Amino acid sequence: MRGREDEWTGLMRSAMAGDDAAYHRLLKAVTPVLRAAARRGLARAGQPPDQAEDIVQEILLAVHLKRHTWDSEAPFAPWLFAIGRNKLIDMLRRRGRRIFVNIDDFAETLPGEVPQETVSAGEVASQLNTLPQRQRDVLQSIAVDSTSIKDTAAKYAMSEGAVRVALHRGLAALTAKLRDQ
Amino acid sequence: MDTDQLIRTLAADNAHRPPRVGAVLTMALLVAAPLSILIFATFLGVRHDVMSAMHNPFFDMKFAVTLSLAIPAIIVSLHLSRPEALLRGWGWLLLLPVGLLAVAIGSEAMMAPAMPMTMRLMGKNSRVCLFAIPAMSLPLLAGALFGLRHGAPSHPALAGALAGLVSAGLAATLYASHCTDDSPLFVATWYTLATALVTAIGALVGAKVLRY
Numbered sequence: 001m002r003g004r005e006d007e008w009t010g011l012m013r014s015a016m017a018g019d020d021a022a023y024h025r026l027l028k029a030v031t032p033v034l035r036a037a038a039r040r041g042l043a044r045a046g047q048p049p050d051q052a053e054d055i056v057q058e059i060l061l062a063v064h065l066k067r068h069t070w071d072s073e074a075p076f077a078p079w080l081f082a083i084g085r086n087k088l089i090d091m092l093r094r095r096g097r098r099i100f101v102n103i104d105d106f107a108e109t110l111p112g113e114v115p116q117e118t119v120s121a122g123e124v125a126s127q128l129n130t131l132p133q134r135q136r137d138v139l140q141s142i143a144v145d146s147t148s149i150k151d152t153a154a155k156y157a158m159s160e161g162a163v164r165v166a167l168h169r170g171l172a173a174l175t176a177k178l179r180d181q
Numbered sequence: 182m183d184t185d186q187l188i189r190t191l192a193a194d195n196a197h198r199p200p201r202v203g204a205v206l207t208m209a210l211l212v213a214a215p216l217s218i219l220i221f222a223t224f225l226g227v228r229h230d231v232m233s234a235m236h237n238p239f240f241d242m243k244f245a246v247t248l249s250l251a252i253p254a255i256i257v258s259l260h261l262s263r264p265e266a267l268l269r270g271w272g273w274l275l276l277l278p279v280g281l282l283a284v285a286i287g288s289e290a291m292m293a294p295a296m297p298m299t300m301r302l303m304g305k306n307s308r309v310c311l312f313a314i315p316a317m318s319l320p321l322l323a324g325a326l327f328g329l330r331h332g333a334p335s336h337p338a339l340a341g342a343l344a345g346l347v348s349a350g351l352a353a354t355l356y357a358s359h360c361t362d363d364s365p366l367f368v369a370t371w372y373t374l375a376t377a378l379v380t381a382i383g384a385l386v387g388a389k390v391l392r393y
Contacts, residue, residue: 015195024192031184057187064191066333066393068199069263082265086335090392125182143182143190168197171190179392 004029009076016072027060034059034084037106041088051091053121059087061124061175081106094181127177135170138163199331202262206255206328210351213324217317217352225313225359234363242285243357243368250278250376251350258325258343262332268339275346285365296364304362307371313359314352314375315382321348322383326390333393341387345380352379 008026015023038052038059062083070079084106128136134156141152149167153160182190234240253274260266294301304310325344334340353372362368 018195020192020195023195024188027188027191028185031188053184057182057184060184060187060191062333062393064194065199066264068201068331069333071263074265078265079263082335083333086264086333086393121182121184124187128182139190142193143186146186146189149193164194164196167190167194171194 005075005077008080012067012070012076013072016067016070027063030063030080031056031060034080037081037084038088041092041106045092047092047095051095054123055087055091057121057124058091058175058178059084061171061178062087065172065175090179123178123181124174127174127181130177131170131173135166135173138166139170139174142167202328202332203259205331206259206325209324209328210321210347213320214351216320217355220313220317220320221355221359224316225309225356227358228361230361231358234361237363239285239289239363239365240357242281242365243360243363244354246278246281246285246365246368247350247353247357247372249281250275251347251354253277254343254346254350258329258340258347259332261334261336261340261343262329264333264335266335278350282365282369286369289365298366301362301364302366302370304360304364304367304371306360306362307367310356310360310362310367310371311375311378314349314356314372315379317352317355318345318348318375318379321351322379322386324348326383326386329387329391330393332391334391337391338384338388340391342380342384344387345383346376348383349376349379 008030011022011026011029015026034056035052038055039049042049042052042055063080066083070076088106128139131139137156138152138158141147141155142149147155149160149163152158153163156163158166228234257268257271257274260271261268289301322344325347326341329340329344332340353376356372362371
């Protein structure tokens with residue numbers, strides 16, 4: 001466990017220094033752990049596990065938009081799990097459930113076995129449709145069609161800078177909609 | 182959108198570098214401060230005997246108390262803008278103004294009283310104090326909340342209360358230069374009441390706007 005968490009911290013440091021590939025690797029690495037923790041938390045609250053993927057996606061969005069609050073001298077895992085707990089609590093509250101979040105759900109020592117399958121999540125996808133046209137086009141192009149920023153810019157006759165702005169604003173708007181729904 | 186697609190999209194946005202919370206909070210307070218100073222200059226102003234008042238240690242003590250609230254509150258609010266942060270180990274910083282006031286009240290009690298205690302406590306400006314500090318706090322409170330929105334506090338109401346302490350501490354620093362009541366008893370009573378009001382507003386608004 002220690003080794004894995006040190007690896008995460010190292011990847012996040014590289015990511016913050018501008019290494020996009022390290023960032024991608026980090027998000028891929030934490031996702032199954034978050035998914036397992038979200039399932040445990042839902043099970044404890046007596047909720048079906050099919051919302052776990054929505055929670056995972058909300059956590060990932062929050063990690064992304066708040067990564068400047070991570071102190072690069074501190075280990076990454078406690079910061080990540082704190083966001084995970086908050087997002088799980090938010091989700092249960094929205095469902096009107098009494099909150100029984102055990103901090104062990106997002107604890108720092110987790111069993112090795114983690115479910116690997118990607119379950120579809122509905123909330124991000126449905127909120128995507130409520131975004132302004134341009135942000136939606138850019139997000140669709142990059143996320144769903146896995147087009148690069150450069151090719152997306154060419155496709156919509158935008159500058160790369162404008163694509164980057166639309167991408168970031170789209171992610172921020174998506175997060176706000178999920179939070180306030 | 183499945184999770185792998187989302188991850189790819191987030192990685193594509195990694196070039197976006199948000200500023201630190203401290204930088205945003207500082208900017209927001211600097212933008213808000215002129216509004217509070219405008220309220221101060223329009224309705225209050227510095228007291229006329231300020232030159233002689235500066236020789237009175239209890240006048241100077243008011244600024245020590247208000248700044249020992251505002252500055253630690255800024256530090257603690259920035260700490261709490263990190264999701265994994267706890268108040269534990271940091272909360273004692275917020276007791277600094279309480280300790281200073283206790284020392285000041287103790288020293289005043291040991292001196293020959295110029296006025297009876299109730300007169301020192303009630304002062305001449307209690308009502309102005311109760312209105313002026315919250316009024317000057319409001320622009321600063323809005324600024325502090327805006328700045329802290331950039332963070333990710335796990336306890337939004339607590340972070341909002343801290344924003345209230347920041348703004349009340351700064352507003353009270355302005356107010357202290359206007360008010361002719363220098364007794365620590367007056368400060369402990371009326372400044373505290375005004376600060377509690379602003380802190381409560383901060384907690385209520387923070388609970389709504391500081392969720393991330």
